[in-house]
Amino acid sequence: MIKKIFFFGSLIAALFTSISDINAQDKEGPAEVYASGDHMFGITYNMSIPDGKFRDFIEKTSFRGFSLDYESFIMDNLSLGLNAGYAVYDEVKDKQTVDVNLSSTAGATIHAKVWKYTHVVPIELKSRYYYSPDPNSWVHLFGGVGVGTSYVNQELWVGLQEIRQDYWRFSISPEAGFDISTNGSYNIQISTMYQYILNGQNSDEDFGAYTIRIGFRKWIN
C-alpha cells in the first residue's frame, strides 16, 4: 500500500520537478492553465478497483462512484480545494462453506450465500498542480493529493442477517491525470487516483483502491 502511495507520490514529484526545470529554462514561466483567483466546480464519475487487504473482502470493481470537487487557485496553476465523494462496492458469493474457530474448545461451520458491501465517503482537502507543455496545448497534465477523512461502512449479509461496522478513518489520495480544454466554460478531466484509508478495511486493516475518474470542471467565478 505504502509502495503505491510512493509510486503516485513519485509521479507527482516527477511532474513538479519537470515543471521547475522548465521554469528554470524558460524565463516566461510555465504556461497558464488556470489563473490565480480562478474558482472551479467539478463532478466526476468514478470506477474503482479494490486493492490490498480490501480485495480479500471484495474483489469486484465498483462502477458506482462519483465525486464533487471545489478548487480555488491560490496562484497560477496551483489550487487548494475540497473533495467529497461516494462509492459503493458490492459482491455476492454463492453458497459457500466457511469454518470459524470460536475458541480453543468450540468450532463452527457456516454454509450460506453471502452478500458483501462497502460504502466509502471521502471528505478531503485537496491540492493540485496543473502543467501545460505549451501555451497553445489543449491537453494539460495535473498531479495532486487529497488528505482528510473517509467514512467507511462495511456490511456482510448472511441470509437476511446483517453484520455491519462503520467508522471514520484518516485517508490520503494521490492523483495524476489529464485536463482537456474545450475552449468553453468547462474543461474535461480524466485521471487515476489511489485511495488509501488507514485501518479502513475491517476497522484495523488498510483499505486501498485504484480509481479511474472522468468528469468536468466548470469555472464559477
Place this chain on the structure above:
Amino acid sequence: MVKLFIKSIAILLLGTALYSCNLYPDDGTRVDDLDVVITLYDRTVDFGDYKTYYIIDSVAQINPDLGGQPIADNPLNEKNQELILDLIRVNLESRGFEEEERNARAADLVVNAGSITVSNINISSTYPNYYYGYAGGGWGYPGDYWGYPGYGYYYPWGPVYSVTEYEVGTLMIDIADSNVDTTLNRIPILWSGILRGVTNLTSDADVRNRIQIGINQAFEQSPYFQSN
C-alpha cells in the same frame, strides 16, 4: 461536444444512483438463497469414540416467549417430523453410528430435534469472520429423556449476541453426550446443527426439499462427525 460529454456524465451518475437501489437482498430474492446451515461443535471431543445414538421421537416446536417450552399446536413439524428424524438417522448411520432404540441412557449419543420461530436469532462476529447460532439453554424439558429432569443443556460455545429484525423458522438438531455432568446438572452438547429459514411457510414440497438439503448439508460440512 461538451454538452454531450456532460450529458454522458449525468447519465452515468443517474445510472449509478438507480442501480445502487437494487444492491441488497429483498423480496425478489429466492427464499432458499436466504437459507443458512450452521454447525457448532465441541473441538475437544473425538467423535470416533461414540458408537450408538438414541433419537428423541418427536420434533418439538419451541416457543421462545414461553421460556423455551414446546408448544402443543405443531402442524408444520407433525407433517415433516418423520422426514426430519429419518434424514438424521440416515446421515448418522452412513457415518457408522448405530441406533439404540430402547432408552437414551443406554446410547452413547442422544439426538434431539426441534424447530423455533424466532425474530431474534443470535449472531456474533469477529468480522469478517462470523458465526451465529442461538443462545444455549433454552429448551427446557429434554433432560427428562435421559432420566435427569431439570438438567439444562450445556453448550461449550456459550451464548452469542444478537442482531436481526426478521422472523424466520429454524430447525435445530442437538446431539449430546449421554454421560451427563451430574455435578453441574447439565447435559453436554457435542454438536448442533442449525438450519435457519427452512421451516418458513412456503409450499409443503418446497419446505420438505429445503429440510432435506439442509440436514444433508449440516452433516456434509461436519466431516469430523464419524464413528470409528
